[in-house]
Amino acid sequence: MAEHFGRIDVCVDVAGISPPRGAVAQGRAAPLDLFRKTVDIDVVGAFDVLRHAVAAMSRNDPGPDGERGLVALAASFMENELLNGEVVRLERATRL
Structure with a gap:
């Protein structure tokens, strides 16, 4: 994407699945x-x-506060009584 648009300033990373x-x-x-x-x-x-x-953001010129980009990272899951909390425990165990 950086090659197409010239740079990446924001990454919103929210993809996820929750099998029942x-x-x-x-x-x-x-x-x-x-x-x-x-x-x-x-x-x-x-x-x-x-x-x-x-990696793409690291090549950006720094902004006024020294930032080169913004990242929003969130685990994605649905509420499902069959899960018995497995996804919640997985998300807590694997926080980056």
């Missing part, structure tokens, strides 16, 4: 496939976007 599955399903441990997908998108994906945006 808890840690236990029908008395058995739920498979890890959806949990891994959630971590890949919510954590790895967010970090990947952030690292590219910040």
Whole structure:
């Protein structure tokens, strides 16, 4: 994007998923496939976007307060009674 627009000044990184599955399903441990997908998108994906945006911002001339860009980073999840708090605990455990 920086190549197209010349620079990046703001990165709002809020992508995320929240699959409707808890840690236990029908008395058995739920498979890890959806949990891994959630971590890949919510954590790895967010970090990947952030690292590219910040690299581009680091090439900007500093503003009056020395800033080169702004970043808003937020975990994204939906309220779902089937989650039993797994996403909330994941978000707290993986804060950047």
